Amino acid sequence: MKRNKSVSLLFFIFVIMAAFTIFAIIVDARKQHSKKSKPSKHLKGSANIPGPAPAPLPHRGSYPTQSSFFNILSFGAKGDGVSDDSKALLSAWKAACEVPGATVEIPAEFKFLVKPITLQGPCVPHLVLQIDGTLLAPPEAGSWPKSSLFQWLNFKWVHDFTIQGTGTVNGQGFDWWSPSSVYFIQKKSKHIPDMRPTALRFYASYNVTVRDIEIVNSPQCHLKFDNSKRIKVNNITISSPENSPNTDGIHLQNTQDVEIQHSSIGSGDDCISIQTGCSNIHVHHINCGPGHGISVGGLGKDKSVACVSNIIVEKVSLQNTLAGARIKTWQGGIGLVKNISFSNIQVSNVKYPIIIDQFYCDKHICKNQTEAVAISGVRYDQIIGSYTVQPIYLACSSNVPCIDVDLINIQLKPSQGYTSFKQALCWNSYGKSQAPLVPSSIDYCLRRDGGFLREHQGLRTSMCASYS
Numbered sequence: 001m002k003r004n005k006s007v008s009l010l011f012f013i014f015v016i017m018a019a020f021t022i023f024a025i026i027v028d029a030r031k032q033h034s035k036k037s038k039p040s041k042h043l044k045g046s047a048n049i050p051g052p053a054p055a056p057l058p059h060r061g062s063y064p065t066q067s068s069f070f071n072i073l074s075f076g077a078k079g080d081g082v083s084d085d086s087k088a089l090l091s092a093w094k095a096a097c098e099v100p101g102a103t104v105e106i107p108a109e110f111k112f113l114v115k116p117i118t119l120q121g122p123c124v125p126h127l128v129l130q131i132d133g134t135l136l137a138p139p140e141a142g143s144w145p146k147s148s149l150f151q152w153l154n155f156k157w158v159h160d161f162t163i164q165g166t167g168t169v170n171g172q173g174f175d176w177w178s179p180s181s182v183y184f185i186q187k188k189s190k191h192i193p194d195m196r197p198t199a200l201r202f203y204a205s206y207n208v209t210v211r212d213i214e215i216v217n218s219p220q221c222h223l224k225f226d227n228s229k230r231i232k233v234n235n236i237t238i239s240s241p242e243n244s245p246n247t248d249g250i251h252l253q254n255t256q257d258v259e260i261q262h263s264s265i266g267s268g269d270d271c272i273s274i275q276t277g278c279s280n281i282h283v284h285h286i287n288c289g290p291g292h293g294i295s296v297g298g299l300g301k302d303k304s305v306a307c308v309s310n311i312i313v314e315k316v317s318l319q320n321t322l323a324g325a326r327i328k329t330w331q332g333g334i335g336l337v338k339n340i341s342f343s344n345i346q347v348s349n350v351k352y353p354i355i356i357d358q359f360y361c362d363k364h365i366c367k368n369q370t371e372a373v374a375i376s377g378v379r380y381d382q383i384i385g386s387y388t389v390q391p392i393y394l395a396c397s398s399n400v401p402c403i404d405v406d407l408i409n410i411q412l413k414p415s416q417g418y419t420s421f422k423q424a425l426c427w428n429s430y431g432k433s434q435a436p437l438v439p440s441s442i443d444y445c446l447r448r449d450g451g452f453l454r455e456h457q458g459l460r461t462s463m464c465a466s467y468s
Helices: 002-037 086-097 179-188 440-444 451-463
Strands: 069-071 080-084 103-106 111-113 117-120 127-131 134-136 151-156 159-164 168-170 198-203 206-211 214-216 223-226 229-234 237-239 250-253 256-266 272-274 278-288 294-299 305-319 323-330 334-350 352-360 374-387 392-395 402-414 425-427 429-438
Touching: 069 086, 086 103, 086 111, 086 117, 250 256, 250 278, 272 278, 278 294, 294 305, 294 334, 305 323, 323 334, 323 374, 334 352, 334 451, 352 374, 352 402, 392 402, 429 440
Parallel strands: 069 103, 080 111, 103 127, 111 134, 117 151, 127 159, 134 168, 151 198, 159 206, 168 214, 198 223, 206 229, 214 237, 223 250, 229 256, 237 256, 250 272, 256 278, 272 294, 278 305, 294 323, 305 334, 323 352, 334 374, 352 392, 374 402, 392 425, 402 429
Antiparallel strands: none
8 A cells, every 4th residue: 555655656746747848848949939930139130130021112203202292391491571481492492303293382371581593493294383372572672682683583494394372472572663772783783784573484494384373563574484385374363563664464585385364464564575486375364454455575676586476365354554455566676477366355444455566665766767577467356445545556667567457346435534535547557457447447547458568578487487
């Protein structure tokens, strides 16, 4: 019996030892597994234990993780209307310029003082400048750098670009309109002519859209396009006082394939000015006034070559302007203006609703010269409303008459409350007229049979062929 108890005790001890051994083996195995599945942070980058291959990044041009929105507040802008935010705008522009479909944001409820600046391309396509706040130009004319008297915001070599938003571009031009301030600028910069800055200028740019914004009180021209193509302007507002000098609304020069529509423009000069080198321009649904109307020219200044063709201006309303639909050229110039159409235009209290002036002069006296920019193929159709001085003024060169001028459905009556009116003036202009015509003297305004004059325009046509 005693022996049986000893055997039982030995068996029990054996079982206990066996169980302990098995438990130790299991624990050790788990530790080894844990070490293999959880690499140490100290082994990061070690060549002996390669890490897992990184997941492929999403492809989006050259900047897969870059945000496409560039708020200038994130680049150091203060937005208080006093601090200079020029560098912040330039930095935001440069960063966005490299990102496809990027947007530079001028946020609402902030005012950003920006000194003269050039925002240069070419950039990655579809860049947007979203103006919902206010951009302010330096208010004092004397504070502008001598090298920046030609424009404030200069867009150079931009392609597939849009400016849009609910904000305002304010040129703060009041100081520039003062003769004393201009004299100070000229005295400080003797090599600078009588020049005031343009608010927004585009140079050598194409596929550009400007829409929805407001541009006010530019020192000179509000929006200018030079040497550009495929331009769209839509639903913008331009405003400056009637007595602000040379503050053209939109100025086109050496620019082709343009559409300007559904906009309101009031200024101290032309609402829209179309200069040499322009062709395929469509202007429609424009409200103009105050100002000098919609003008082709002045062309041919200082005996220069001027070429303008294929201009359509239609569905326009003009109120209290100097001119309505106008073509103006300087004596002594050469070149050709052809295929110009003004149609469906309402005028109210306009001094001179219809003008062709080949004796344009912005001085008291200009020297008489025999050469002139030729004008042909001009159509005035459905010009209706009231005038305060003279219904029609066609003053064409004695040596280079205007030919193929059409006057169709012209109904112009004197404005009420005015007493000094002039009769329609027509000098050396050839074409045809078609009723209804009011005043009736318009029917006798144009000479007939001007076909023999076309042969004299051959040289000018070939000279301007590249602009057609």
